[in-house]
Amino acid sequence: MSYRNGQRLPLEGGGALRLSVNPRARRLSIRIDARAGEAVAVAPSERRLGEVVAFARTKAGWIAERLAARVETLAFEPGAVVTWLGRPVRLEASGGAGAARLIETDEGPVLRSGGQGEAFSRRIENWFRRAARDFLTERTQVHLKSLGQGPVKVSIVDTRSRWGSCSPHNRSIRYSWRVIMAPPAVADYLAAHEVAHLVHADHSPAYWAVVARLIGDHRPHRRWLRDHGAALHAVGG
Structure with a gap:
């Protein structure tokens, strides 16, 4: 067949x-x-x-x-609590059609957005995508400098099978925006992981030595993504 x-x-x-x-x-x-x-x-x-x-x-x-045993989907809707760099963030509707914005309150960070239904969800996801681009671009630059590497093109995507990918031949790196929901050290590990592929395109011991040079022991961060990755992919689905 x-x-x-x-x-x-x-x-x-x-x-x-x-x-x-x-x-x-x-x-x-x-x-x-x-x-x-x-x-x-x-x-x-x-x-x-x-x-x-x-x-x-x-x-x-x-x-x-x-x-x-898969994790149930957590929609981007008013009242939901999601995470941003490991911090719980409550979603609120602000009325109108304004873009989502983060507000620090006495009870913790709140992400307020205009729109209803799919429009609300889209504005919240757009905020997370921008937050991912800002954080991952900055950490990519830090790791590039550490390795004496030149600039790369950074893209933010929503892949289900990989957290990131690196194409050394055209010097481009793609990251899943969902990693911005993980703790900062985990998101930083992803940036180091992809930048290290500019030096070694495989996952050889020499490659992992480069990752360790950038962030130290990478194993806890890899384990975190393995244990909690399904929950991140269930958010906003």
């Missing part, structure tokens, strides 16, 4: 399996897309999708457990 990129298959025990081709992938893998509520089977080429489907079927029990 032939399979195609983007195809969805039913899974034993419930749920769906989405097939994805990523030419940069070095191996077959399965991940959970918490926002979509489905498993994603990744292969480096379309001709290997059959292999990753077979692999996914051997992991049916694990996939069912992970889907059942």
Whole structure:
């Protein structure tokens, strides 16, 4: 049987399996897309999708457990409490159509925005995207200077499979805006992680030595993203 990129298959025990081709992938893998509520089977080429489907079927029990345990979506709506650089932030409607703005109150930071429904949510997400660009651009510059590297183009995106990516050949780095909800040290780790790829494009010991040179022990930050990443992807979904 032939399979195609983007195809969805039913899974034993419930749920769906989405097939994805990523030419940069070095191996077959399965991940959970918490926002979509489905498993994603990744292969480096379309001709290997059959292999990753077979692999996914051997992991049916694990996939069912992970889907059942996925974090519920937290919408951007008035009254919701989200995080910004690890700090709880309450969302409030201000009336009108103004852009979201952060206000420090005696009870902590509040993010107030105009708009209703999707318009409110869009303004809140735009604020987080701007906050991510400001923080990650600044930390990228710090790490570039530490390594004696020249400038890069920074883009803010909303990827579900990767927190960031670096293209050394055209000196561009892409970051998921969602990492701005993590503690500052975790977001800074992501910047160091991607900048280090300008020196080593792989994940060799030499590469990790560069990351350690920039931020010290990176393992707690990697662990934090692994343990809490699904919750960040569930926000605003």
